[in-house]
Amino acid sequence: MKGLRNRKRNIESSQVMRRKVFLDPYLPLITIVNHLARRQRTTSISSKSAALTSQSSESVLRSNHRTIYTAGRPPWYNSAGQQVQPFVIGICGGSASGKTTVATKIIEALDMPWVTLLSMDSFYKVLTPEQHEQALANEYNFDHPDAFDFDLLIPTLQRLKEGRKVDVPIYNFVSHGRESKTKTMYGANVIIFEGILAFYNPEVLAMCDMKIFVDTDADVRLARRLKRDICERGRELEGVLKQYITMVKPSFQHYIAPAMVHADIIVPRGGDNTVAIELIVHHVHTQLTKRGFKVREKLASAFVGQPLPSSMYLLPTSPQVSGLHTFIRNKDTPRDEFVFYSKRLIRLVIEYALSLLPFEEVMVDTPQGVNYIGKRCSAERICGVSILRAGETMEQAVCDVCKDIRIGKILIQTNLSTGEPELYYLRLPKDIKDYLVILMDATVATGAAAMMAIRVLLDHDVPEENILIVSLLMAESGVQTIAYVFPQVRIVTSAVDPEISDKFYVLPGIGNFGDRYFGTEPAEVS
Numbered sequence: 057m058k059g060l061r062n063r064k065r066n067i068e069s070s071q072v073m074r075r076k077v078f079l080d081p082y083l084p085l086i087t088i089v090n091h092l093a094r095r096q097r098t099t100s101i102s103s104k105s106a107a108l109t110s111q112s113s114e115s116v117l118r119s120n121h122r123t124i125y126t127a128g129r130p131p132w133y134n135s136a137g138q139q140v141q142p143f144v145i146g147i148c149g150g151s152a153s154g155k156t157t158v159a160t161k162i163i164e165a166l167d168m169p170w171v172t173l174l175s176m177d178s179f180y181k182v183l184t185p186e187q188h189e190q191a192l193a194n195e196y197n198f199d200h201p202d203a204f205d206f207d208l209l210i211p212t213l214q215r216l217k218e219g220r221k222v223d224v225p226i227y228n229f230v231s232h233g234r235e236s237k238t239k240t241m242y243g244a245n246v247i248i249f250e251g252i253l254a255f256y257n258p259e260v261l262a263m264c265d266m267k268i269f270v271d272t273d274a275d276v277r278l279a280r281r282l283k284r285d286i287c288e289r290g291r292e293l294e295g296v297l298k299q300y301i302t303m304v305k306p307s308f309q310h311y312i313a314p315a316m317v318h319a320d321i322i323v324p325r326g327g328d329n330t331v332a333i334e335l336i337v338h339h340v341h342t343q344l345t346k347r348g349f350k351v352r353e354k355l356a357s358a359f360v361g362q363p364l365p366s367s368m369y370l371l372p373t374s375p376q377v378s379g380l381h382t383f384i385r386n387k388d389t390p391r392d393e394f395v396f397y398s399k400r401l402i403r404l405v406i407e408y409a410l411s412l413l414p415f416e417e418v419m420v421d422t423p424q425g426v427n428y429i430g431k432r433c434s435a436e437r438i439c440g441v442s443i444l445r446a447g448e449t450m451e452q453a454v455c456d457v458c459k460d461i462r463i464g465k466i467l468i469q470t471n472l473s474t475g476e477p478e479l480y481y482l483r484l485p486k487d488i489k490d491y492l493v494i495l496m497d498a499t500v501a502t503g504a505a506a507m508m509a510i511r512v513l514l515d516h517d518v519p520e521e522n523i524l525i526v527s528l529l530m531a532e533s534g535v536q537t538i539a540y541v542f543p544q545v546r547i548v549t550s551a552v553d554p555e556i557s558d559k560f561y562v563l564p565g566i567g568n569f570g571d572r573y574f575g576t577e578p579a580e581v582s
């Protein structure tokens with residue numbers, strides 16, 4: 057039995073290790089560590105939702121937590137910047153048929169981040185004292201639809217499907233009750249929902265894009281259940297048998313077996329059926345491709361050749377600006393000079409961006425006692441957010457010109473095999489929705505990373521018109537993409553170059569700005 061428990065634990069930790077993931081991208085690291093440690097201690101009592109997976113982020117996140125450490129979240133929107141609904145897989149089957157095992161195998165075989173597992177067990181109702189007494193005597197019917205809190209389950213699944221944050225109860229099978237804490241989960245690219253009555257409610261059924269029924273022999277289910285309930289759920293043999301004969305078996309016959317008609321796929325033998333799992337995974341991959349989570353390739357060639365948008369503000373050219381560009385574009389410029397001239401250009405671009413902020417007329421007294429009518433910036437709250445790494449090079453200039461400005465950071469990196477941007481880390485000023493945000497990235501090529509960063513800000517309720525994206529150099533297609541997808545975002549740059557290479561570099565460009573500035577080795581997209 058210990059072996060069984062360890063097996064489950066190993067699955068969980070292998071998921072975790074392989075993808076270095078976690079849970080919600082807005083969960084502080086310490087919480088994640090505690091959460092994992094807690095899971096290791098409480099495998100037997102926890103509900104099965106979520107933590108098996110390579111998880112999940114709210115599309116971004118109206119969470120109070122502002123730090124994320126994830127395996128890298130790929131785009132959760134399409135090339136038009138619109139949020140794409142996750143693919144929901146419903147798994148139904150008798151108790152101990154292997155629903156969780158099948159779900160885990162699908163997650164492993166999918167081998168992609170941002171898959172969330174939601175278990176129906178999390179939605180068992182809170183029992184009255186009398187019902188609790190019945191449960192202790194194995195006389196409460198946990199296999200009847202009335203045992204489940206559909207009023208909580210349906211909106212929870214709905215919110216997850218919309219890519220929003222939810223707090224899911226943690227169920228304890230030993231005490232027959234909910235833990236005092238809940239588990240925060242976020243939307244994902246794939247959501248797996250499993251439970252004995254997963255197909256019972258028509259609204260839940262309608263939310264499932266794919267319905268799987270795990271069909272395992274009744275004797276096998278009973279044998280597994282006996283083992284599990286005694287070893288993991290603190291039950292006695294007689295009690296398990298009594299519950300099985302009086303409630304589990306009749307409910308299976310009455311509610312669960314007839315639900316098989318709703319299934320798209322019936323999986324005999326559960327987790328052992330590798331062919332079925334391969335077919336399911338293949339279908340999910342096809343569906344995800346259709347949904348269009350791949351954005352960068354599309355963006356690279358988007359909108360080129362059209363007039364530059366009115367939301368773009370180009371730093372007025374002068375011999376001085378051209379001179380600075382000449383230094384930083386020259387591949388032979390040594391690093392110290394590259395940094396020096398970049399800093400000068402960054403300062404000019406930042407000052408120019410500030411000139412676009414709202415100003416109001418004010419009158420001051422000069423030392424001569426004469427009035428002077430001037431201007432004062434009327435934006436009350438301004439913050440900077442840098443897209444790491446290259447955007448970090450612009451932070452100092454913002455701090456130099458905006459006293460006490462708060463700086464947030466978003467780490468987006470390109471996945472070297474998919475070429476897609478992935479969100480790795482996020483730390484934003486508190487109440488960022490009330491700020492005018494200067495979003496900084498040294499260069500913008502396809503606009504894919506900028507688009508991800510803007511989506512993050514929007515999902516934190518920053519109004520689109522309060523975002524300025526500031527960059528030294530942008531490719532024309534990047535400018536067009538941002539302007540098309542987010543027409544109210546102001547785009548500020550000192551130059552627009554016409555092309556993008558097949559490795560997504562701006563042409564003629566500067567090369568990899570971050571590598572040249574920080575003196576690091578380039579990493580190439582394969």
Ligand SMILES: Nc1ncnc2c1ncn2[C@@H]1O[C@H](COP(=O)(O)OP(=O)(O)O)[C@@H](O)[C@H]1O
Pocket residue numbers: 060064149150151152153154155156157158280281284325326327328
């Ligand atoms: N193919 C299998 N062979 C042996 N044991 C299995 C198999 N599938 C599941 N189990 C065990 O049976 C128990 C119930 O499996 P689980 O996947 O949790 O079922 P469900 O989610 O349907 O209740 C667990 O203890 C699990 O380890």
Ligand SMILES: Nc1ccn([C@@H]2O[C@H](COP(=O)(O)O)[C@@H](O)[C@H]2O)c(=O)n1
Pocket residue numbers: 150151152153155177180191198199228229231232233251252304
């Ligand atoms: N307090 C509880 C709650 C539920 N059960 C049984 O769990 C079964 C569902 O979980 P699976 O992992 O087997 O799908 C269900 O059949 C309930 O009888 C319980 O025993 N005690």
